[in-house]
């Protein structure tokens with residue numbers, strides 16, 4: 001046993017998933033924000049005793065009491081709304097909400113006001129995130145100025161300012177030449193293009209998908225092709241340009257078919273799916289309630305099944321929330337007029353744990369990987385794994401804790417969720433970023449040794 005000295009944080013009795021997906025009762029030692037050691041529980045006591053005898057500094061001790069400790073969750077698609085829409089969310093409130101949901105790294109979309117289409121706004125986002133001092137915030141920058149699809153932004157300058165990829169999320173890039181130019185430029189810079197896939201001409205004024213809900217209410221629905229047409233166009237352009245092309249919030253069987261084909265011939269394409277598109281279909285929508293309105297819309301049960309299978313077979317790589325807060329006034333405008341979007345940080349893990357792991361469909365390890373090391377792999381991040389030397393970004397999850405979703409408990413300013421009242425288990429209880437508890441700190445006890 002090595003004599004570990006100057007330990008800042010000692011997490012005792014953590015259940016950690018090892019490389020083979022097996023649970024191991026472990027103690028985690030943290031020093032200077034990094035994982036110093038992962039030891040079999042019980043084995044650190046003696047060393048601690050020596051520390052006590054030496055009488056060195058202050059250590060934070062947290063007894064996980066057998067709770068699951070995972071690498072901090074990563075969410076590569078979120079809306080923080082600042083600058084410009086601070087009444088919906090701020091970087092501070094969004095980061096707090098992320099931490100409460102167990103996320104330690106989040107990548108925020110540029111559909112702010114001003115749009116994050118210039119280096120100053122990228123810097124502002126990074127500065128505000130630093131000020132909030134909660135979770136790691138990675139900004140995306142827009143593909144086109146003001147996300148209007150007319151003129152490319154300055155990719156070099158945006159990359160230099162700290163943007164991690166380019167996307168016009170919120171709208172699709174309608175012009176194929178524009179998308180091809182963007183991909184060519186991004187490929188030169190070694191940056192990914194992240195696409196919200198939606199053909200405007202097929203969705204004008206529509207707000208639910210073409211399915212039984214639309215039929216029942218006698219309204220015209222959004223067809224699946226509106227998404228898949230862009231996916232098909234873009235995988236061809238990705239093949240031609242060699243760019244890393246990432247598909248946002250995949251929701252249809254047709255898109256999945258195209259992504260599967262593109263992957264099979266070696267196109268550099270990756271894809272994400274949101275918890276709501278794995279758990280809900282249009283047939284679950286209870287009525288004209290805007291908390292069930294999001295883009296892409298909830299699709300048919302057949303699409304939901306296709307999304308689940310695609311995640312399982314690797315066609316879809318990662319899970320993201322697309323956390324999209326809106327104010328109560330905005331959402332009160334009714335199904336037709338309210339903005340698209342639902343919040344996602346604080347229900348994502350418990351929802352998927354309850355629906356897929358507790359039911360026996362997925363191993364716990366599968367779910368955790370899709371929310372940690374897979375997003376890190378897809379976007380080339382250093383985080384996502386619990387290992388010695390890595391940043392101590394960790395999430396403590398109480399798999400036994402069961403409670404109903406109560407939006408009043410959200411740290412987000414947004415309350416717009418279709419999951420109110422749903423009983424879920426597997427709630428994050430403490431979130432550490434670089435060894436500091438940014439959520440649930442009250443459970444991490446300080447002792448002087």
Ligand SMILES: NC(=O)N[C@@H](CC(=O)O)C(=O)O
Nearest residue numbers: 079169170294295324340341
């Ligand atoms: N997903 C949504 O329904 N809304 C997002 C935009 C988007 O992700 O396309 C938003 O910004 O509100």
Ligand SMILES: [Zn+2]
Nearest residue numbers: 169170196248
């Ligand atoms: Zn989108």
Ligand SMILES: [Zn+2]
Nearest residue numbers: 109169170322
């Ligand atoms: Zn989005």
